[in-house]
Amino acid sequence: MAAADKSASSTPAQPKLVVVLVVDGLPQEQIQRYREQFGQGGFRRLLDQGAWFGNAHQAHGITVTAVGHAAVLTGAYPYQHGIISNNWIDPNNLAPVYCTQDTAHTYLGEDTRNEDGTSPANLRVSTVGDELRYASGNRSKVITVSGKDRGAILLAGKTGSAYIFMKKSGNFASSSYYMQSHPEWQKAYHANKPQDRFYGKQWTPLLADAAYASDADDNLVAPALADGGNRFPYTYSSKSGKPDAEYYGKLFTGPYLDEMTLDFARAAVAGEQLGRNPAGVTDVLGVSLSSHDYVNHSYGPESRMSHDHLQRLDRMLANFFDYLDKTVGMDNTLVVLTADHGFPNVPEFAQSRKFDAQRLDSSKLMSALNQHLSEKFGADKLAYKWSVPSVLLDYKQIEQKGLKREEVENSAARFLMTYNGVATVYTRSQLENGAMPDTRTAKLMQRAWHRQISGDLVIVTKPFWQFGSGNRGTTHGSPYTYDSNVPLMIMGKPWIKAGAYGQYAEVVDIAPTLSHILRIRPPAASEGRVLTESLR
Numbered sequence: 417m418a419a420a421d422k423s424a425s426s427t428p429a430q431p432k433l434v435v436v437l438v439v440d441g442l443p444q445e446q447i448q449r450y451r452e453q454f455g456q457g458g459f460r461r462l463l464d465q466g467a468w469f470g471n472a473h474q475a476h477g478i479t480v481t482a483v484g485h486a487a488v489l490t491g492a493y494p495y496q497h498g499i500i501s502n503n504w505i506d507p508n509n510l511a512p513v514y515c516t517q518d519t520a521h522t523y524l525g526e527d528t529r530n531e532d533g534t535s536p537a538n539l540r541v542s543t544v545g546d547e548l549r550y551a552s553g554n555r556s557k558v559i560t561v562s563g564k565d566r567g568a569i570l571l572a573g574k575t576g577s578a579y580i581f582m583k584k585s586g587n588f589a590s591s592s593y594y595m596q597s598h599p600e601w602q603k604a605y606h607a608n609k610p611q612d613r614f615y616g617k618q619w620t621p622l623l624a625d626a627a628y629a630s631d632a633d634d635n636l637v638a639p640a641l642a643d644g645g646n647r648f649p650y651t652y653s654s655k656s657g658k659p660d661a662e663y664y665g666k667l668f669t670g671p672y673l674d675e676m677t678l679d680f681a682r683a684a685v686a687g688e689q690l691g692r693n694p695a696g697v698t699d700v701l702g703v704s705l706s707s708h709d710y711v712n713h714s715y716g717p718e719s720r721m722s723h724d725h726l727q728r729l730d731r732m733l734a735n736f737f738d739y740l741d742k743t744v745g746m747d748n749t750l751v752v753l754t755a756d757h758g759f760p761n762v763p764e765f766a767q768s769r770k771f772d773a774q775r776l777d778s779s780k781l782m783s784a785l786n787q788h789l790s791e792k793f794g795a796d797k798l799a800y801k802w803s804v805p806s807v808l809l810d811y812k813q814i815e816q817k818g819l820k821r822e823e824v825e826n827s828a829a830r831f832l833m834t835y836n837g838v839a840t841v842y843t844r845s846q847l848e849n850g851a852m853p854d855t856r857t858a859k860l861m862q863r864a865w866h867r868q869i870s871g872d873l874v875i876v877t878k879p880f881w882q883f884g885s886g887n888r889g890t891t892h893g894s895p896y897t898y899d900s901n902v903p904l905m906i907m908g909k910p911w912i913k914a915g916a917y918g919q920y921a922e923v924v925d926i927a928p929t930l931s932h933i934l935r936i937r938p939p940a941a942s943e944g945r946v947l948t949e950s951l952r
Contacts, residue, residue: 430934431750431908433691434544435740436702436926438488439729440481440567441709441892443758444470444901446717446726453627453727457734462753465914466907467950469921474757474902477861477876477895478805482515484756484902484923485570485704489543491927491942493863498540499570500866505803507869513538516569521593526582528591533565535593536574541941543573544930545700550575551936552697559684560702561588563673567704567756576700579680581673586611586664588680601687605680612659614672618649621724622731631720637762638715638888646714648721669710671728677705678736691744698934704756705729716762716890750908750933754923760898762890766880773880776837778802781875788831793819799828799873804883805893806871809844821845828873837881844872860895906950913952921947 447459448470454460462468474484476493478501486492486499494500504513516533523534545558558576562568568578577595579588579602587606590598621628638646650670654662667673681703684690690699708725715721740749760766766773782802789798795817801808807828814824825843832841842852847865852858861874877883882891892899904921906912911933924944931938932946 429910430696430698431911432693432698432748433685433740433744433750434698434700434930434934435749435751436488436571436700437733437751437753438485438567438571438702438704439708439753439755439903440564440704440706441712441757441759442726442755442903443717443898444472444755444903445758445898446722447903450723450726453623454730455734457737458730459733460730461734461737462751462905462907463916465909466751466905467912467915467917467947469904469917469919469947469950471918472754472902472904472921472923472925473897473900474755475860475863475900475922475924477857477864477874478893479757479895479899480893481564481709481756482566482570483864485567486539487923488754488756489545489571489573489702489927489930490539490541490939491544491924491931491944492541492939493924493943495863495866496541496941496943498538498866498869500864500870501804502566503803504869505801505808505871507808507871510801510808513869516566518593521591523580523582523589523591524595524598526587526589527584533569533580534591536569536572539570539574542939543571543576544927544934544936544939545571545576545702546573547931547936547939548698548700548934551934555693555697556699557688557690557693558700558702559688559690560704561677561680561684562704563668563677563706564704567706568702571702571704576702579684581664581677581706583665583668584661586659586667588676599687601683605683605687609659610679611664611667611676614652614667615659615663616651616653617672618651619670619672620649621720622727623724628720628723631723632716632718632762632765634715634719634721636768637719637765668707669714670707671725671732674705674707674729675732677703678732681736682739685740685743691748712759713891714889716765717759718761718765746907747909750911750930751906752926752930753903753905753907754926755902757892758897758899758902759892760880760882760890760894760896762888763880763882764887771880772878774837775884775886776877776881777885778804778883781832781835781838782807784835785828785831789824789828792827793817793824795819798824801871803871805875805877807873807875809872811872825873832873832875837877839876839878841876842874847874857895860900906947911952913950915950917947917949919949
C-alpha cells in the first residue's frame with residue numbers, strides 16, 4: 417500500500433493551463449540561425465527548459481496556414497480533417513470556398529463579408545479542446561486569439577471560443593457561432609481603443625547594425641518602392657491622418673499586431689480566469705501570431721526585416737511568459753510552440769546562390785495545358801479551374817465526348833511534367849486508388865488530398881520554384897523541407913523532460929501527446945504518436 421501511495425504522489429497533477437502558441441510562417445532554421453541573439457526569457461527559455469524537436473515537420477504536402485493550424489490540435493491530416501488549403505474550388509458547383517467561411521454566422525458588432533471566416537463548419541474532426549471539454553463536462557475553457565480568422569478558429573475547434581483581429585476597426589471580435597454577445601472583459605479591453613496606440617510609431621531595427629550583417633540585401637529580396645514604404649523605418653499611419661482600416665491593415669506587417677495579440681491573450685487569461693478552474697480541470701489558451709508570415713511573404717526569411725521581427729517576437733514571448741508565471745504559475749502551465757508552415761527563400765535570392773529558382777505563372781500553365789488537351793482530344797477547356805496547386809478537369813465534358821477519364825488525366829500529367837518548373841504530377845485516379853510512388857513527396861501529397869473536395873491533377877513544383885509572378889517576396893505551400901520543417905517545443909517542468917531531441921516528429925504528434933498528459937481520449941482522427949521520449 418505504501419508503494420502504491422508513493423507512486424500516486426509522484427504522478428504530477430494535470431496542468432491548470434495549456435498554452436498553444438503557433439507562430440505563422442516560422443521555419444525551424446530561423447530558430448537556429450538567430451538563436452544566439454535571443455534574450456533569456458522567450459525562445460531561449462523554451463529551448464533550455466523545454467523539449468525541442470529539431471526534426472519536426474508539418475507532414476502534409478500543401479503547407480499553408482489553414483492546413484497547418486488544423487493539424488496542431490486535431491492530430492489529423494487534410495484527407496480526414498477536410499481543410500485542404502486556405503481557399504479551394506468546390507468541385508460540385510465550382511464555387512470558391514474559404515476554409516473557415518460560414519454565411520450562417522456573422523462577427524459580433526463588426527462588418528462581415530460572405531467570404532469572412534466565422535466558424536469551423538469546414539473542419540470535419542474534433543480537437544484536443546473539444547475532447548477536453550467533453551471529458552470535463554464543459555467546465556474546461558478553450559479560448560483562442562489570432563490576427564487571422566483561420567488561425568483562431570481552427571485552434572478553437574467546434575466547442576471553444578475564437579477571437580479575431582478586425583482589419584476595419586482594429587478590435588478583437590468573435591462571431592455568432594460562439595456567442596450572442598461579447599463578455600464584459602472584451603468590452604473593457606477595447607474601451608480605450610488600445611489598437612490606436614501604435615499610430616505614428618515606427619518600426620526600426622532592434623539590434624545594432626552588425627547583428628544583421630549576414631542577412632540578404634534589401635534590394636535583392638524586395639526592390640524599393642517609389643515611396644520607400646518597404647524600408648526601415650516603417651511608419652504606421654494612414655492617408656486620413658488618423659487610425660482607420662488602412663492603418664489597421666498595415667499593422668499585420670511588423671511587430672505591433674503580435675504585441676496586441678499577446679495583450680489580448682493576457683486580457684483573456686484575466687477575464688476568463690484561465691488556469692484557475694477547480695482542481696483537475698484544465699483550460700486551453702490558443703494564440704496564433706500572424707505577423708511573421710506577412711513579413712516573410714514580403715521580404716523572405718533571409719531578410720533583416722524577418723530577422724528583426726523574430727527578435728522582437730522573442731522579447732514579446734518573454735514578457736508573456738513572465739505574465740503567466742505571475743498569474744497562473746509556469747509550474748502549473750504547459751506551453752507548446754510550433755508553426756503552421758515554414759518558408760522558402762525569395763527566388764531572386766536563391767538564384768544569387770546559383771539555385772534554379774523561379775516563379776511559375778499558373779495562368780500560363782493552364783493556357784498551355786488546355787491547348788495541349790484541345791489538340792489531343794478536340795475539346796476546349798478540359799482543364800477548367802485552377803485551385804493551387806491543383807487542376808480541376810471537366811469530367812462532364814469528358815463523358816459527353818466519350819473520352820476515357822484516365823486517358824485524359826494521364827495525357828495532362830505527361831504534358832505537365834514536361835512544363836518548365838514542374839517536378840511531378842499526381843492524378844485523381846492515382847490518388848483514389850493509392851497507386852502512388854513510394855516517395856516522401858507522394859506520401860505527403862496523398863495525405864493532403866481529400867477525395868470529396870480536392871482537385872484532379874495535383875502539381876508539385878521543382879525545389880526552389882513557386883507558384884506566382886512578380887519580382888519580390890516569396891510564398892510557401894510545397895512538400896519540401898524548407899516549407900515543412902517547423903519548430904516543435906513543449907515546456908512544462910512537471911511533465912516534460914528538457915532537452916534537444918533529434919527524433920523525427922510531426923506537428924500531428926502534439927494532439928496525442930497533450931491528450932496523454934491530460935488523460936483524455938485523443939481527437940477523433942488523430943494519427944500522431946505520443947512523444948514519450950520527452951515525458952517525465
